[in-house]
Amino acid sequence: MKSYHAPRWLPGGNLQTIWPSLYARRVIGPRIHYQRERWDTADGDFIDVDFLAGGPSAKPDAPLLVLFHGLEGSSRSHYAEAFADWARASGLAFAVPHFRGCSGEINRAPRAYHSGDVEEVGWILARLREWQRARGGGPVLAAGVSLGGNALLRWAGEMGAAASDSVSAVAAVCAPLDLAAGGHAIGRGFNRQVYTRMFMRTMKAKAYAKLAQHPGLFDHERLRHAHDLYAFDDIFTAPLHGFAGVDDYWRRASAKPHLDRIRVPALALNARNDPFVPAASLPREGEVGGQVTLWQPAEGGHVGFPQGKAPPGNVFWLPQAVGNWLLERA
Structure with a gap:
């Protein structure tokens, strides 16, 4: 190559x-x-x-x-x-x-x-x-x-x-x-200010739309205060797909x-x-x-x-x- x-x-x-x-x-x-x-x-x-x-x-x-x-x-x-x-x-x-x-x-x-x-x-x-x-x-x-x-x-x-x-x-x-190494890396410094903000904007909007479809699916207030992928995956991605939490998700999905x-x-x-x-x-x-x-x-x-x-x-x-x-x- x-x-x-x-x-x-x-x-x-x-x-x-x-x-x-x-x-x-x-x-x-x-x-x-x-x-x-x-x-x-x-x-x-x-x-x-x-x-x-x-x-x-x-x-x-x-x-x-x-x-x-x-x-x-x-x-x-x-x-x-x-x-x-x-x-x-x-x-x-x-x-x-x-x-x-x-x-x-x-x-x-x-x-x-x-x-x-x-x-x-x-x-x-x-x-x-x-x-x-x-x-x-x-x-x-x-x-x-x-x-x-x-x-x-x-x-x-x-x-x-x-x-x-x-x-x-x-x-x-x-x-x-x-996934743990990548998830923590994107949540720090320049990455957090640029890439994380970009992803969180659309991911949160979709999550709120999902909550409107299925009331009670996750805690709205917790998500509102989530500002990085670690928190988002812990509140939304992991529990919706059968994982115990973000650490379990990142470990098992890697x-x-x-x-x-x-x-x-x-x-x-x-x-x-x-x-x-x-x-x-x-x-x-x-x-x-x-x-x-x-x-x-x-x-x-x-x-x-x-x-x-x-x-x-x-x-x-x-x-x-x-x-x-x-x-x-x-």
């Missing part, structure tokens, strides 16, 4: 995180268009899946690339559109399944989504594998970004060899594989302790200057199974990895590098 070096005009993990998400060109070709399907779930809820419209180009047996988005992400996140553009140019089918409540409409059930949602990831991938088979398509490849990457690798570790029934290879991009159980080709890509994921928390070679490739370049930020000259630059290095790694193992 080619090494990554950030442009000289964009130094540091925070700039390499923020600039690509706000200003980089997302696509080289035409604007990305999706076709949405709504899937009913067994518990009376739904998820929305966006399929790339107009692709793949003249390849009925093309592989399907599935992208699991990050915290509060969607098919319109900068990285999702960049991956969609790469998939289109490469002749792949492409789908973004939205975690519950992330598609623009609040979900129905008294739950949301979380970093270790193994059952949900498995159900989605199994259904997409059947969709591929029905259309005569090729293998299914799955990538997850940040929270979605942890959930994907957590699922792969849980499934072991059985994961190959659904996917040929998986990749996690900038996943906080040790993918890092399960990486040695993965039995399909898997890539874990983490920049060592990621402001969300402390470098000291990243897995080492002796902590993962033989099917897991660790790629930990010095630069890149959190889901940034910009390349090119000064603005307008782009973020296409990331989907190309990760996508080609997956394709080589299809």
Whole structure:
């Protein structure tokens, strides 16, 4: 795999995180268009899946690339559109399944989504594998970004060899594989003032909407005084999804302790200057199974990895590098 070096005009993990998400060109070709399907779930809820419209180009047996988005992400996140553009140019089918409540409409059930949602990831991938088979398509490849990457690798570790029934290879991009380390890091200093505030604004609004749907689901006053992910997960995410509290949730949902159980080709890509994921928390070679490739370049930020000259630059290095790694193992 080619090494990554950030442009000289964009130094540091925070700039390499923020600039690509706000200003980089997302696509080289035409604007990305999706076709949405709504899937009913067994518990009376739904998820929305966006399929790339107009692709793949003249390849009925093309592989399907599935992208699991990050915290509060969607098919319109900068990285999702960049991956969609790469998939289109490469002749792949492409789908973004939205975690519950992330598609623009609040979900129905008294739950949301979380970093270790193994059952949900498995159900989605199994259904997409059947969709591929029905259309005569090729293998299914799955990538997850940040929270979605942890959930994907957590699922792969849980499934072991059985994961190959659904996917040929998986990749996690900038996943906080040790949720406690990442959760505490984002709650301190600059991270707390910028990233935590951004996430909490939308997460709290969704939680209040959920409380209106299901009165008494959690303590409104406690949430009103929550100002970081630790408190939010303790009040909302953990109890709604069967965990004893935030510490239990972060421990049990983290993918890092399960990486040695993965039995399909898997890539874990983490920049060592990621402001969300402390470098000291990243897995080492002796902590993962033989099917897991660790790629930990010095630069890149959190889901940034910009390349090119000064603005307008782009973020296409990331989907190309990760996508080609997956394709080589299809």
